[in-house]
Amino acid sequence: MSGSIAVVDPPAVRAAAPALAVRGLRKAFGKREVLRGVDWQVPAGRVIGLLGRNGAGKTTLLRCLLGLSPLDAGEVELFGEPMTEPGGERLHRIGFVPQSFDLFPWMKVRGYLDFTAAFYARWNHELARRLLADWELDPRQKIGELSQGQRQKLAIVRAIAPEPDLLVLDEPVASLDPQARRAFMGELLALMRAPGKTVIFSTHITADLERADADIALLREGRMQFTRPLAELRRHYARAVLARPGGWTQAPALPGALGARIAGDELHLLTEDVPAERLHALAQEQGATLRLETPSLEDLFVELA
Numbered sequence: 563m564s565g566s567i568a569v570v571d572p573p574a575v576r577a578a579a580p581a582l583a584v585r586g587l588r589k590a591f592g593k594r595e596v597l598r599g600v601d602w603q604v605p606a607g608r609v610i611g612l613l614g615r616n617g618a619g620k621t622t623l624l625r626c627l628l629g630l631s632p633l634d635a636g637e638v639e640l641f642g643e644p645m646t647e648p649g650g651e652r653l654h655r656i657g658f659v660p661q662s663f664d665l666f667p668w669m670k671v672r673g674y675l676d677f678t679a680a681f682y683a684r685w686n687h688e689l690a691r692r693l694l695a696d697w698e699l700d701p702r703q704k705i706g707e708l709s710q711g712q713r714q715k716l717a718i719v720r721a722i723a724p725e726p727d728l729l730v731l732d733e734p735v736a737s738l739d740p741q742a743r744r745a746f747m748g749e750l751l752a753l754m755r756a757p758g759k760t761v762i763f764s765t766h767i768t769a770d771l772e773r774a775d776a777d778i779a780l781l782r783e784g785r786m787q788f789t790r791p792l793a794e795l796r797r798h799y800a801r802a803v804l805a806r807p808g809g810w811t812q813a814p815a816l817p818g819a820l821g822a823r824i825a826g827d828e829l830h831l832l833t834e835d836v837p838a839e840r841l842h843a844l845a846q847e848q849g850a851t852l853r854l855e856t857p858s859l860e861d862l863f864v865e866l867a
């Protein structure tokens with residue numbers, strides 16, 4: 563039999579598509595340009611922590627990605643297909659936890675979850691029940707009577723129960739106490755054990771991202787600066803602590819030094835891709851001893867964001 567043979571397996575192509583691809587995304591509120599051409603690719607199967615200072619545009623970006631806020635320019639693809647309108651088929655594959663959850667105050671927790679479940683092709687009732695119990699949410703309580711943290715927990719249960727392929731969370735743990743935060747991160751990682759699942763969450767709690775071993779995406783000045791695994795960030799950045807009696811009045815010039823801080827007799831330099839030999843040579847030139855440290859993600863954020 564002659565004729566062409568299909569060489570591409572469609573499911574394989576779908577699996578290889580990034581969970582999210584953004585090109586040239588722009589968004590302004592009046593004259594305030596918040597997103598100034600965001601280009602961003604998020605491969606399927608990763609946990610991404612979205613970092614940025616207050617007002618950097620994280621919420622705006624997440625809302626634009628999900629079709630909840632119109633774009634001024636640019637393109638968004640979800641699961642390899644252009645995002646043209648919210649909802650539709652993709653509703654079943656996306657979970658979203660907004661920054662604040664104020665809907666349906668008159669509904670009871672159980673009623674709200676049952677009502678929501680009806681919209682989804684897939685809903686893990688067992689998981690929802692277990693999370694309610696673990697997080698001590700009373701199914702008979704009215705949403706309007708829940709504390710802010712309890713509402714946030716409910717929003718997370720609602721987002722996780724459909725077992726979404728892409729889970730987007732906007733500061734999901736801001737109102738949670740430390741126990742609930744840890745439990746939530748545990749659930750998040752458990753969800754991620756299934757192949758191809760992707761989680762994007764914005765947060766200011768860098769320790770959570772370290773615990774989740776997330777890839778770090780940094781939004782600054784309206785653009786995505788990088789998306790890198792934490793381990794890779796740690797390989798590129800170092801803290802060099804130079805100490806000498808008599809201290810320092812200013813930091814010596816060093817290409818690759820991103821920030822300098824003087825503390826007593828010590829000079830702390832945050833460096834990017836500066837070889838250790840170069841730092842040892844600098845210490846010798848300056849008559850100082852050298853200590854090399856791995857900066858925490860919080861240290862990096864303070865310098866880079």
Ligand SMILES: Nc1ncnc2c1ncn2[C@@H]1O[C@H](COP(=O)(O)OP(=O)(O)OP(=O)(O)O)[C@@H](O)[C@H]1O
Nearest residue numbers: 591592594596614615616617618619620621622623
């Ligand atoms: N609906 C709106 N109308 C006008 N300006 C807005 C609107 N939404 C957001 N902004 C502005 O856009 C900028 C980015 O806000 P956004 O909430 O996206 O930041 P963020 O990075 O999520 O901040 P945070 O870390 O404080 O939550 C801010 O200057 C904000 O005032």
